[in-house]
Amino acid sequence: MDFTFNCKRKRCPYKNYNFAPFPTGEICQGVFNGLSVEVTDAQQGRSLYDNGCYGKGSKSRGGPASGEQDETLLLGLEESCFLAFYLGKLEIKSLSGDTMDWETFLNAAKELNERFLDNLACYLYLKAKNWVIKSGIKFGGDFLIYKESPRLYHASFLVIVQTSDDGDYYQPKNLKGVQRVAETSDKDVLILRVSQPKEITTPEDIQEITVTETIVRRFNYSSFVQSKQH
Amino acid sequence: MDPAEVVEIQPKTSYLSPEELIELRHKDFEVPAGGLKRTQNEGSAAELQELHGALDALRAQLSVPRIERLAGRALATWNKDQQVAEVLRKDGKFENFGHSKQGKLFLEYYEALFLLEVGRLQLEYCGTIVSIEQAYVLLLGESESERFTHYLVYSALSRAGYIVVRHQAVQEAPVPITSADCVWAVLKEKLGNKPVPSKIKESPLFTAAEKRMEDLKQLIIGQKNQSPLEPGPEKASGFHFDTRKRRAQSESKGQSATKRGRVVFAGTSLVDQLQMESPYGKFQEIFQKFDIVRLDTKNYSMDNSPPDSSLQIIFDLHLHNEGFKKRSPKGPTFNVIILPPQAAFPTHDEIFTIQSQQHVNNAQLLVISVSESKQIQAFLYFIS
Numbered sequence: 001m002d003f004t005f006n007c008k009r010k011r012c013p014y015k016n017y018n019f020a021p022f023p024t025g026e027i028c029q030g031v032f033n034g035l036s037v038e039v040t041d042a043q044q045g046r047s048l049y050d051n052g053c054y055g056k057g058s059k060s061r062g063g064p065a066s067g068e069q070d071e072t073l074l075l076g077l078e079e080s081c082f083l084a085f086y087l088g089k090l091e092i093k094s095l096s097g098d099t100m101d102w103e104t105f106l107n108a109a110k111e112l113n114e115r116f117l118d119n120l121a122c123y124l125y126l127k128a129k130n131w132v133i134k135s136g137i138k139f140g141g142d143f144l145i146y147k148e149s150p151r152l153y154h155a156s157f158l159v160i161v162q163t164s165d166d167g168d169y170y171q172p173k174n175l176k177g178v179q180r181v182a183e184t185s186d187k188d189v190l191i192l193r194v195s196q197p198k199e200i201t202t203p204e205d206i207q208e209i210t211v212t213e214t215i216v217r218r219f220n221y222s223s224f225v226q227s228k229q230h
Numbered sequence: 231m232d233p234a235e236v237v238e239i240q241p242k243t244s245y246l247s248p249e250e251l252i253e254l255r256h257k258d259f260e261v262p263a264g265g266l267k268r269t270q271n272e273g274s275a276a277e278l279q280e281l282h283g284a285l286d287a288l289r290a291q292l293s294v295p296r297i298e299r300l301a302g303r304a305l306a307t308w309n310k311d312q313q314v315a316e317v318l319r320k321d322g323k324f325e326n327f328g329h330s331k332q333g334k335l336f337l338e339y340y341e342a343l344f345l346l347e348v349g350r351l352q353l354e355y356c357g358t359i360v361s362i363e364q365a366y367v368l369l370l371g372e373s374e375s376e377r378f379t380h381y382l383v384y385s386a387l388s389r390a391g392y393i394v395v396r397h398q399a400v401q402e403a404p405v406p407i408t409s410a411d412c413v414w415a416v417l418k419e420k421l422g423n424k425p426v427p428s429k430i431k432e433s434p435l436f437t438a439a440e441k442r443m444e445d446l447k448q449l450i451i452g453q454k455n456q457s458p459l460e461p462g463p464e465k466a467s468g469f470h471f472d473t474r475k476r477r478a479q480s481e482s483k484g485q486s487a488t489k490r491g492r493v494v495f496a497g498t499s500l501v502d503q504l505q506m507e508s509p510y511g512k513f514q515e516i517f518q519k520f521d522i523v524r525l526d527t528k529n530y531s532m533d534n535s536p537p538d539s540s541l542q543i544i545f546d547l548h549l550h551n552e553g554f555k556k557r558s559p560k561g562p563t564f565n566v567i568i569l570p571p572q573a574a575f576p577t578h579d580e581i582f583t584i585q586s587q588q589h590v591n592n593a594q595l596l597v598i599s600v601s602e603s604k605q606i607q608a609f610l611y612f613i614s
Contacts, residue, residue, distance in 0.1 A: 003500055003612040021513055086520040121523045128521035130504040147504060157501065170574040172599055176607070190501065193578055195526060207522035212578040213500050213614035219596065221608045222390040228549050229391065 003215065006186045007147055008154040019149055020051040021130060023083075028090045030080060032100060032108060037080035037092055038072050045073030048090075053132045053149050054079050062150060076135055077109045077116060078123040085203040086124065102203055115163065118194040119143075121209040122161045125192070136160075139185070140178050157190040157215075158182040164196050179218055188215050246295070254297045261287055298349060306337060308355040308368060315342040315353060322350060325556060326393045338396065339369040339377065340384040347385065379570050379600045380544060386606050387566075393548040395556075397565060416443050499525050499614055525614055541580055544568050546593070562593045569599040581611050 028044040030037040039045045039055065042064070048054045049063035055075040057064030064071045075083065075090075083090035085102050092100045100108070109116040119142060126133055131145040136158055138144075143159035158178065160169050169175050169191060182189050191214040198208050246254070262283060271277075305319040317328060317335040327345065328335045337345070345351035346365050353360040360368060370377045387394050416439055504510060510517060546562035548554040567584070569575065576584075576597065585595060597609045 005501070005503060019509065021509055022516055082520070087516070124520055125523040125525075126501065128517055128523070129499070129502045130507070130510045130517065131501070145501075148509070170577060172569065172572065172575060172601070175575050176599075191578070204522065207524070210524050210526035212526045214578040214581070215500055215612040216575065216597075217610045217612070219608040219610045221387065221392070221596070225391040225549065229551060 005156050006154075006188060007156050008186050010152055010154060019053075021132075022087060023047050023051040023054070023089050027088070028083075029093065030075060030084075030090055031093050031095065032080075032105070033095060035112070036077065037075040037090070039075065039090075040072050042071070045071075048073055048075070048083070053134070053146075053151075054083060077112065078120050079133070081105060081109065081120055082123060082127060103201070106200075115161065117197055117200060117206070118161050118163050118209075121194055121197070121206055122159065122192045122211060124206065125211050126159070133159075139181055139187070141182075141189070144187075145190075154185070155187055158187045159190045159192060162191055162193045164193065175216060179216065183218060188217060190215050246297075251297055254295055257294055259287070259291045259294075261291075303350055303352045304345065305352050305354070306342060308342070308353055308360065310355075312336075313339060315339070315351075326395075326554065329556070340381045343369045343381055344385050344388055376568075376570060379568055382600055382604060383566065383568050383598050383606055384545065387545070387547060391550060392564075393550060393554050394545050394566075395548065395562075397543040397546050413439050413443065416440055500612055541567055541576055541584060543584065543595075547596070564596040565593045567595065567597045569597060571600055571602045573599075575599075575609075576611070578613050581613050585613075 025047060026044070028039055028048060029041060030039045032038075038058075039048060045055070045057075045064050049057075053063065055073040056062065057066060057071050058074050059066040059068055059071045064073055080090060080092060084092050084105070092105055094100050094104075106116070113119065122143070123133055126143070126145055131147070132149055134144045134146065134150060134155070136142050136144045139158045141158040142161045144155040145157050145159055146155050147153045158181075160178065162169060169178070175189075178189055193212045193214065195210045197206070200206060200208065268277065268280075302321060304317060304321040304324070306315040306317045308315050315337040317324070317337060320335070324335065327341050328337045330336070337351075342351060342353060343365060346353055346360075346362055353365055355364075355368060370381060384394050543565040545566040545568075547564040547566060548560075548562050552560065552563070554560070567576070581595065595611055597611060598606055599609065600606050
């Protein structure tokens with residue numbers, strides 16, 4: 001049985017949606033507000049969301065679409081880190097107005113999420129394969145990855161990031177739990193196991209990290225055997 | 231004799247008429263539907279009546295004589311020392327059960343118990359017939375063991391329609407090593423830095439192949455050095471269009487497909503499908519700029535670490551319509567690993583180790599987990 005991935009197109013009005021995976025044009029300005037990076041300029045926010053679907057509107061479910069004047073674009077930790085230090089399309093400032101460099105941002109992010117580096121490595125790994133990556137919190141995982149855009153497709157995978165010292169998701173009840181949640185919405189569970197990183201001081205150092213992929217899928221053995229009996 | 235002393239003997243067992251026998255052979259009982267389920271004790275008359283009705287139905291169901299054809303069952307006797315049931319008399323099809331040893335047919339404990347449950351076997355132990363209830367203790371053992379989970383999986387898969395047999399490690403058929411194998415091994419060593427497998431190295435053909443490759447290499451290097459000095463014959467006679475039919479380039483690709491067995495290398499991603507599609511190509515340069523986190527491609531198959539004892543392939547599954555033969559089984563469709571309740575799921579590396587041990591057989595690995603509530607669920611693994 002070869003592996004084929006789920007990819008369900010949405011019934012949507014955006015038939016000829018023209019997308020680029022990266023924002024083009026000027027460098028956007030974002031402010032790290034302690035939880036996420038906020039882009040206040042509406043123009044820049046739209047450019048970030050339209051090209052690569054980064055972030056989430058502060059008053060909308062998806063991209064900034066409420067039409068209200070004070071709606072901002074909120075970028076997650078991993079995506080803002082990616083946009084700022086790997087793509088160079090975002091400048092992150094702290095609340096006091098100083099530009100945050102890699103180290104300060106990394107420390108701030110690690111304080112919010114001690115597994116930030118592992119998540120970032122997985123983010124980069126998947127981003128380099130042209131997936132659109134969104135938070136997976138609503139399905140109980142780390143990321144949801146989409147083909148092209150969440151406007152066009154349903155997510156194909158629920159990604160779970162694992163470090164080598166936690167085996168939590170290999171506990172049967174946990175794995176079966178996320179399995180079932182993912183399966184009812186036509187997703188697969190993708191477990192990315194991240195190797196233990198060494199000291200990481202520059203954005204390039206993250207290449208020390210390697211990942212392995214595991215997809216576990218529930219299998220209906222009785223319908224399989226019945227399908228073979230004709 | 232005094233007729234008063236004659237005692238009429240009443241037989242203790244009564245016999246059923248043929249009609250009754252046939253009727254009772256497949257007696258279906260329908261439990262009377264009782265409307266909505268009660269969730270609380272009311273103590274009302276209606277409730278009491280329902281309760282009596284249910285009990286009566288249960289009693290009626292249990293007190294029906296069990297009719298079975300005595301000759302319709304195979305006979306086996308349990309050998310406690312060897313933990314096998316020796317078949318004394320076969321009945322019906324036995325193609326998918328048991329294993330022969332010295333002309334006798336033996337059943338494993340799970341096979342015997344399964345046949346017993348479906349009413350195809352009469353098991354005897356020390357000369358007496360074993361009831362099904364006794365058989366559970368006798369065959370699965372009194373203390374808790376993996377036997378119970380294994381039996382659960384065996385019976386569920388058998389009932390689902392698979393042929394379940396104990397896993398047989400596929401003996402690597404001693405494939406004769408051809409010189410082509412040697413050439414491939416040399417190429418892999420030179421180009422891919424992969425060590426030559428010892429069995430190929432031992433082949434007498436290997437040194438010859440290595441020598442020939444070396445000669446060819448020298449020839450090619452020598453040519454390269456020569457070419458700028460003396461122009462080739464073609465150049466001297468001017469451009470000449472080659473009209474001969476040339477071999478299509480794609481043909482050479484076929485060779486890799488003929489490679490025996492399956493070489494397991496870690497390192498193909500399962501999620502890189504989008505790289506084939508259009509937006510990726512357009513932005514390839516940018517993508518490559520941050521394509522720095524890599525798939526772990528270390529080649530585990532080279533270190534022959536001892537297998538993890540907790541993870542073992544227990545059963546092989548075959549499909550019914552693929553001509554299964556006990557003597558010479560073809561490769562199974564699935565290899566089954568059984569996870570007892572509470573056991574953690576195997577990780578990428580564990581699955582990889584097992585897959586690389588499977589060598590020749592192309593069976594898919596099926597991980598079957600038995601939950602605390604004795605439900606079984608199968609899982610397929612796909613790994614990078």
